[in-house]
Amino acid sequence: MATPEGQARNEEVFRTAASLMVQRGYAGTSMGDLAKAVGMTKAGLYHHINSKQDMLFQILHHAMEGLEREVIEPVKGISDPEERLREMIRLHVRGLFAHGLEFALLFPERRHLEPAQQKVIYQMVEDYLDQIRHALRELADEGKFQDLDINVTASHILQTIAGIARWYKEDKGVTEDHLVEQTVNFNLSAILKQ
Amino acid sequence: MATPEGQARNEEVFRTAASLMVQRGYAGTSMGDLAKAVGMTKAGLYHHINSKQDMLFQILHHAMEGLEREVIEPVKGISDPEERLREMIRLHVRGLFAHGLEFALLFPERRHLEPAQQKVIYQMVEDYLDQIRHALRELADEGKFQDLDINVTASHILQTIAGIARWYKEDKGVTEDHLVEQTVNFNLSAILKQ
């Protein structure tokens, strides 16, 4: 279906598109801009993608798959809910840095997708939230959970993590390690008794 | 400068623009769409505004002024930092509902402004964050603050509040009162000792 070079080029297109859309938004990024950024013409670009909209869908879908692979899967073996939640937050924040903080900022752009595509992405986010909710419920069963609404709390936790991409600036002297630690501690302090 | 009816029409233009941009983003909202939404032609629309970009700036500026007027000002008389922070979160979340949750979602669109305009908005957000940081510092002086980084914590708190607009759906049975209470409790639990 594709040569190794073509495969690499294809990935470069999607990676560059994600980067540009983070900076300028979906509607604010033209296919001409993207073509120029990857050193192609618009026509050449369309060899790699079906449409601008489909490209956005694939970027978001790929990002969610990455989240599941790098956060959900690795913590499946952790039976203690507190430690599992700690590790989820840790891995998620580390993932943000590893992939340039980018993808979290693109999710609001799912409004530009077809309803059916929106539903797919929405469901993947919901599945991720369910993992957080499940850990919270287990904590509640152990009597270690504060008296909070599990659904609202799960969303709050996710917002503190995804929100990092919205305010973090490299030049402020905050290191990745520090931010990981702070985000874990903030959220765990919020939900644990004592 | 304007008749009362004209003033009202002017406000309707900006209010409608904000609403459309929340749904479709800045670049995704055309002036033709906006004109149709307020029952005007594009030319008539431009009687009320200078440019699309300037309109966005005024919307964001107005939103920040509202935040200062409805959250910062009312809590100035509260000397106890814990109670002040509680009230800030309470008022901010209530403000989200009162104004349709809209404006929080528009702030990422400040990337479409001129650098000088961006700076103005950025500074207003920073001033707001300073109010949260100040309350946290006072709490620390009283020995009631968890061992957390004040700057990071302030951002986390703001993200849980602004983040509500990104996940809240009316049809899930979560009431405004419940959400206010949950958001206050989550954040206070995160930052207070014990």
Place this chain on the structure above:
DNA sequence: TGGAGGCTACCGATCGATCGGTAGGCAAGT
């Protein structure tokens, strides 16, 4: 061994539609 056929990865040119914005006029209130 060489040539035919097919495939990938692109290009220049161009499509109709839509973009943000404007010139100039007209009707109504003060």
Place this chain on the structure above:
DNA sequence: ACTTGCCTACCGATCGATCGGTAGCCTCCA
């Protein structure tokens, strides 16, 4: 008479997308 508020009619630029075409490589078969 002048301003306010809006209109019709239009501008150049850019949008996403598609057209026919091609350079270069790989495979297969005589």
